[in-house]
Amino acid sequence: MTATAATAAQAGLMSCEACQMLSRPAEPGHPAYCRRCGEELEFRHHGSIQKTWALIIAAAICYVPANLLPVMNTSRLGTSEADTILQGVEFLYASGSWPLALVVLIASVMIPIGKLIALGYLLVTVQRGSVTSNHERTRLYRLVEIIGRWSMLDVFVVTFTVAMVQLQPLMSVAPGPGVLFFAAVVVLTMLAAEIFDPRLIWDSAYPHQNGHG
Amino acid sequence: MACPDCDLLQRIPPIPPGDKACCTRCGGVIARKPRGSRDLPLALAITAAIVFVIANTSPLMDLSAVGRSASTTVVGGALEMFREGQQLTGILVAFCAVIAPGGYIAFMLTLLLGARRTPVPLWVGAMLRWVHHFETWSMLEVMMLGILVALIKIAQLATVHAGIGMYAVGALIVLFPAIVVTFDIRELWQRLEWDDVETPAGTIAGNLAADRAI
Numbered sequence: 382m383t384a385t386a387a388t389a390a391q392a393g394l395m396s397c398e399a400c401q402m403l404s405r406p407a408e409p410g411h412p413a414y415c416r417r418c419g420e421e422l423e424f425r426h427h428g429s430i431q432k433t434w435a436l437i438i439a440a441a442i443c444y445v446p447a448n449l450l451p452v453m454n455t456s457r458l459g460t461s462e463a464d465t466i467l468q469g470v471e472f473l474y475a476s477g478s479w480p481l482a483l484v485v486l487i488a489s490v491m492i493p494i495g496k497l498i499a500l501g502y503l504l505v506t507v508q509r510g511s512v513t514s515n516h517e518r519t520r521l522y523r524l525v526e527i528i529g530r531w532s533m534l535d536v537f538v539v540t541f542t543v544a545m546v547q548l549q550p551l552m553s554v555a556p557g558p559g560v561l562f563f564a565a566v567v568v569l570t571m572l573a574a575e576i577f578d579p580r581l582i583w584d585s586a587y588p589h590q591n592g593h594g
Numbered sequence: 595m596a597c598p599d600c601d602l603l604q605r606i607p608p609i610p611p612g613d614k615a616c617c618t619r620c621g622g623v624i625a626r627k628p629r630g631s632r633d634l635p636l637a638l639a640i641t642a643a644i645v646f647v648i649a650n651t652s653p654l655m656d657l658s659a660v661g662r663s664a665s666t667t668v669v670g671g672a673l674e675m676f677r678e679g680q681q682l683t684g685i686l687v688a689f690c691a692v693i694a695p696g697g698y699i700a701f702m703l704t705l706l707l708g709a710r711r712t713p714v715p716l717w718v719g720a721m722l723r724w725v726h727h728f729e730t731w732s733m734l735e736v737m738m739l740g741i742l743v744a745l746i747k748i749a750q751l752a753t754v755h756a757g758i759g760m761y762a763v764g765a766l767i768v769l770f771p772a773i774v775v776t777f778d779i780r781e782l783w784q785r786l787e788w789d790d791v792e793t794p795a796g797t798i799a800g801n802l803a804a805d806r807a808i
Contacts, residue, residue, distance in 0.1 A: 396595065401595050419720055473747065481746060516620060519621075530733050533690060535740070537744075539744075540671045540672065545655065561680060582600070
């Protein structure tokens with residue numbers, strides 16, 4: 382494999398994010414579209430840093446009610462109890478399935494907060510023009526992209542518990558308001574990871590090599 | 595081509611079947627050459643379409659307690675959420691568990707059939723672009739684990755049995771990555787017809803735009 386020191390942007394080329402074809406913009410400043418597949422072309426995502434910040438701040442706000450409000454209301458013969466996510470983990474642990482309790486704890490509590498911290502860290506380092514540990518930061522970004530979907534776990538758990546346990550009047554389970562906030566956290570952080578442009582991590586590393594293809 | 599993760603320009607050498615090319619700077623996989631026939635992903639996509647229908651029509655699990663019984667499907671789960679006042683969550687579940695994987699299979703099937711024609715029609719490219727979005731939001735494997743956790747929770751209160759739908763979802767979880775791995779996306783893009791209009795290379799305007807973007 383041959384490598385040149387320049388990036389596509391430094392060579393004045395835009396790489397299509399759908400089909401990877403390189404194009405040269407006809408008119409700078411105007412929206413350009415890939416001639417092969419029709420995808421909109423950008424050197425870097427427009428307003429990537431601002432939009433990612435907005436999404437993770439929104440997600441961080443939703444994270445609070447997601448953990449404090451109940452996600453499930455179980456009613457059994459007249460009595461009813463509400464469970465938050467952590468109480469659900471506790472229930473799994475108490476009933477002897479600690480590996481599952483751990484899986485749910487990691488997927489629902491650790492992964493969302495980890496994603497918020499990781500994306501925040503990436504944004505701060507990009508904004509400060511950090512040039513160190515680019516490999517580690519790129520790997521961190523890929524990790525965020527891959528494991529992000531797993532925090533949907535609890536939404537599915539609640540959905541199928543609710544769908545299954547409808548034995549009125551003996552026992553029934555209804556979803557709580559926490560589920561919506563929880564789902565919002567997952568969707569917002571997934572969108573944030575998609576809008577963040579990992580190429581920004583590398584841009585500050587070689588800022589003065591423009592114009593040489 | 596430019597690395598999608600760090601934008602480094604590099605030339606990709608011919609890749610032997612079953613191998614992949616990594617970016618020289620950031621180490622990300624930028625191209626792979628699948629082993630096997632061009633028809634393999636099509637065969638897998640047809641299988642996935644059949645299994646998908648089974649997965650969505652047969653019950654996932656049956657529950658029985660004190661002489662009463664109930665069963666649910668994937669769509670049933672989303673519908674129940676909708677009915678219980680969690681409309682948005684219900685829609686999201688339906689999207690991630692039914693619409694996105696269904697769309698993925700449908701688009702994949704259509705574009706693989708279209709790709710057999712020469713020249714490859716342009717709409718295949720447009721579909722290929724969409725497939726990626728469906729792939730991101732299709733969360734069957736997460737749903738499977740979610741169902742298992744729900745099953746274990748409920749098992750404390752009632753008797754539950756896994757249904758045919760459950761096995762079908764399990765099969766889909768294996769089929770999806772199999773399609774991705776056997777599908778030579780780069781080769782298809784290269785065969786795609788597009789109107790080749792040459793633009794002058796190395797213009798000052800292009801370089802100025804590049805400066806601004808960085």
